[in-house]
Amino acid sequence: MTGTSDHKNGQSMTRLRTQAAARVTLTPTDVSAMPAEEIERLLYELEIHREELGIQNEELRRTQYDLQKSRDHFADLYDFAPVGYLTLDSSGTIIEANLTAATMLGRARSEIIDTRLALRCDQPSRLKLSEHIETVSASQTRQSCELQFVKADGSALDIRLDSTRVPNSSDDAWACRVVMTDITRRVKAERQAIAKDRYLTSVTNSLNVLISYVDSDSRIQFLNAAHEEWFYLRPLPLEGHPIQNVVGEEFAQIFEHHRESVFSGREVVFESSLIHKNKGRRDVLMTLVPDVSATGTVCGVHCLCADITERKIVDKQNSRRFEISQRLARLTPGERSAYALIIKGHPNKYVALKLDISLRTAERRRRRVLDKLDVDTLPELLQILVDIQQVDIAQSLSPGDGRDDATR
Numbered sequence: 001m002t003g004t005s006d007h008k009n010g011q012s013m014t015r016l017r018t019q020a021a022a023r024v025t026l027t028p029t030d031v032s033a034m035p036a037e038e039i040e041r042l043l044y045e046l047e048i049h050r051e052e053l054g055i056q057n058e059e060l061r062r063t064q065y066d067l068q069k070s071r072d073h074f075a076d077l078y079d080f081a082p083v084g085y086l087t088l089d090s091s092g093t094i095i096e097a098n099l100t101a102a103t104m105l106g107r108a109r110s111e112i113i114d115t116r117l118a119l120r121c122d123q124p125s126r127l128k129l130s131e132h133i134e135t136v137s138a139s140q141t142r143q144s145c146e147l148q149f150v151k152a153d154g155s156a157l158d159i160r161l162d163s164t165r166v167p168n169s170s171d172d173a174w175a176c177r178v179v180m181t182d183i184t185r186r187v188k189a190e191r192q193a194i195a196k197d198r199y200l201t202s203v204t205n206s207l208n209v210l211i212s213y214v215d216s217d218s219r220i221q222f223l224n225a226a227h228e229e230w231f232y233l234r235p236l237p238l239e240g241h242p243i244q245n246v247v248g249e250e251f252a253q254i255f256e257h258h259r260e261s262v263f264s265g266r267e268v269v270f271e272s273s274l275i276h277k278n279k280g281r282r283d284v285l286m287t288l289v290p291d292v293s294a295t296g297t298v299c300g301v302h303c304l305c306a307d308i309t310e311r312k313i314v315d316k317q318n319s320r321r322f323e324i325s326q327r328l329a330r331l332t333p334g335e336r337s338a339y340a341l342i343i344k345g346h347p348n349k350y351v352a353l354k355l356d357i358s359l360r361t362a363e364r365r366r367r368r369v370l371d372k373l374d375v376d377t378l379p380e381l382l383q384i385l386v387d388i389q390q391v392d393i394a395q396s397l398s399p400g401d402g403r404d405d406a407t408r
Helices: 002-023 036-079 099-105 123-137 184-206 226-230 243-247 249-257 309-329 333-342 348-355 359-372 378-387
Strands: 084-089 094-097 143-150 156-167 174-182 210-215 220-223 268-276 280-292 298-307
Touching: 084 099, 084 156, 094 099, 099 156, 099 174, 123 143, 123 156, 123 174, 156 184, 210 226, 220 243, 226 243, 226 268, 243 249, 249 268, 280 309, 333 348, 333 359, 348 359
Parallel strands: none
Antiparallel strands: 084 094, 084 174, 143 156, 156 174, 210 220, 210 298, 268 280, 280 298
16 A cells, blocks of 8 residues: 555655746846856755645645545545445435445345445335435435335334535535434334224223323323213314313313322322213222323323222122121020011911910010111011012021920
């Protein structure tokens, strides 16, 4: 490399000497008439000028060497940059390409130079590339687009193009300088996120639970399908609207009542009630879960609202069943025997006959049974059993031997 540089420098000096000689007058200077002091001074000046030229030549050599190193350095940076670089002409033909761009496309650099970039795209992306180049030609700012390319092995590659219009040094036309960034992983992640979002939306829509997301401005950003069954929703895009405009003032007031707690970062669980458009007022269990960002800021609230009306009815029935079971447990064996016959509608005479006791004793046992079960009449007792879903508590009772005395 140094030998080549010296040869070029020698050729340059010869050319410069020829040009300088052409400017010097051909009339010889008569030095015989010049004083000796003047001749010595001229010789001295010539020596100094020769040394100056030598120093300048050394500086030029050093500068040229530095420029060569800089050019090689930037050539390496260009070729081995982490992104691909292309230069296209106005027709989309590749004029220049770095090694990274060729590697992205899975081909040798020599194979892509002087070929159209559109040949490396899949069919749907070719029209987008053509429109992109037209946009670049009409703009003085950077333009971007995302395309899918096909590598030599047939695999797909998602690429982002950032293009700028630049003058073409070879003629008066313009060129397109392109930066290629591999976004395959990002696009794959986005597609997976979309698929996951669709799956989660499908799951939430299949649940019979009200699921919504409210942002920090108390505006709805998500509603699952269960809201349509509960509320008279208007046929318009609901995202971004205030709560009261979507699900009504009642829900909004409940949310605002707990807003301070949940936006301080605490999960809030409570029971309330809401009006169902078809079923009327329903008991609900509401869970408000804060959506906390990585910086600790509460960005919004996940709202879950489950209808617990039936559950509360069952709980009430279970409580009533337990209460009656406790009361039944306080019956004596003789009273249990009487109870087993009373709930079947038998009169006192039949009870006395069946248990082999006196009529008066049968009447007292009936009264004690009704008092311990806190009812006044047999219909009331039967209604209690109906209220607890006709549970036949009597089946768990063992009749007494029927020969108790009156005190039992």
